[in-house]
Amino acid sequence: MVSGSQSSFYGTVQIKGSFATRNADKGRRVYGERLVKTDDFEYRLWDPHRSKLCGAMKKGLKTFPFKYGSKILYLGASTGTTISHLSDIIGDEGELYAVEIAPQCMKSLISLSERRNNIIPIHADARHPEEYVDVGKVEIIYMDVAQPDQDEILIKNAKEFLQKDGIAFFCVKSQSIDVTKEPQVVFDQVIKKLEPHFEVLEKIKLEPFDKDHLFLALRFLA
Ligand SMILES: C[S@@+](CC[C@H](N)C(=O)[O-])C[C@H]1O[C@@H](n2cnc3c(N)ncnc32)[C@H](O)[C@@H]1O
Structure with a gap:
């Protein structure tokens, strides 16, 4: 023991x-x-090589708003690796809306939600928040979709769902945005696009857990 x-x-x-x-x-x-x-x-x-949130915690993340009863919108749920740990943290009173586009990931996510009541799987494209408006206001958005337009997807979802001063976590994968540019150039461009909408609280490079990834903690200005 x-x-x-x-x-x-x-x-x-x-x-x-x-x-x-x-x-x-x-x-x-x-x-x-x-x-x-x-x-x-x-x-x-919690494996930091499998979960970018855990990688960021290992690298000294300070912003951590998750608590018992938190209401979270998670974009890019995949098969639920990170989600499963958040589900442990937020407990029976929490709500974790898990948006995923890939049907094969949805299968795993649905079976996970059958064993964990606080996970609500949503089969949708995060580019279309109007498809899941019933979610309502949330305290936290976690976003890990690895798409070229991921900054726009985050802004759209924040405007629809995130309460003022709510926290967004954003995993920026430079390779998904522009393989021809240096990662730092891509990161700077993304941050510039986010700045009218968010205060940047923390910027964490995820090496050695994930290459060319920046993990951002943001406060929504609304
Ligand atoms: C890097 S994985 C996420 C890993 C997950 N966050 C974790 O830590 O367990 C990215 C996921 O985003 C999903 N995805 C990509 N584009 C999407 C979109 N437009 N809407 C919803 N999900 C999307 C992919 O299918 C994939 O499962």
């Missing part, structure tokens, strides 16, 4: 140098992660 120590990130502990969340679906793994039992609970180790 091991013991976890406190972490500065709400709803997480540190176990042998890894972040971990308390497993809301005891005995089950989501993406092959390690399960660790402590005296009282079971934890899932």
Whole structure:
């Protein structure tokens, strides 16, 4: 039996140098992660090579608004790797709207949502927020769609759903935007486009976990 120590990130502990969340679906793994039992609970180790949010935490992220009961819109849910840890953190009172365009990812996401009540899967293109207006206002948007127009997608969704002073996390993949330009040039262009709408709180390069990725924490100015 091991013991976890406190972490500065709400709803997480540190176990042998890894972040971990308390497993809301005891005995089950989501993406092959390690399960660790402590005296009282079971934890899932959070892999920074598989989740950019965890990579950013490892690289010193300070902005962490996730808490019990948070309402989150997540764009680019994939099969639910990062989502599963957020689901552990926000608990039964939380709501995690998970937008994904790829039908094969949706299958995994739907089966995940059947075991975790706070995940609401939405099969849609994040370019068309009008298709999921029922989501209503959220406190946090997490965006990881790896598309050339990802900055415009974020702005559109923030205008529709994000409350004033709400927080957006944005994973910028320079290769998806322009392979011919240096990553820093691409990052600077993206930030310039975001600045009329957001205050940039943090910029974190995700190496060594993800190459040519910038993780942004933003406050919505509305
Ligand atoms: C890099 S993966 C996301 C990984 C995920 N955020 C995680 O940490 O577990 C990008 C995902 O965005 C999805 N995607 C791409 N374009 C999209 C769009 N326009 N609307 C919704 N999802 C999109 C892809 O199908 C893919 O599953």
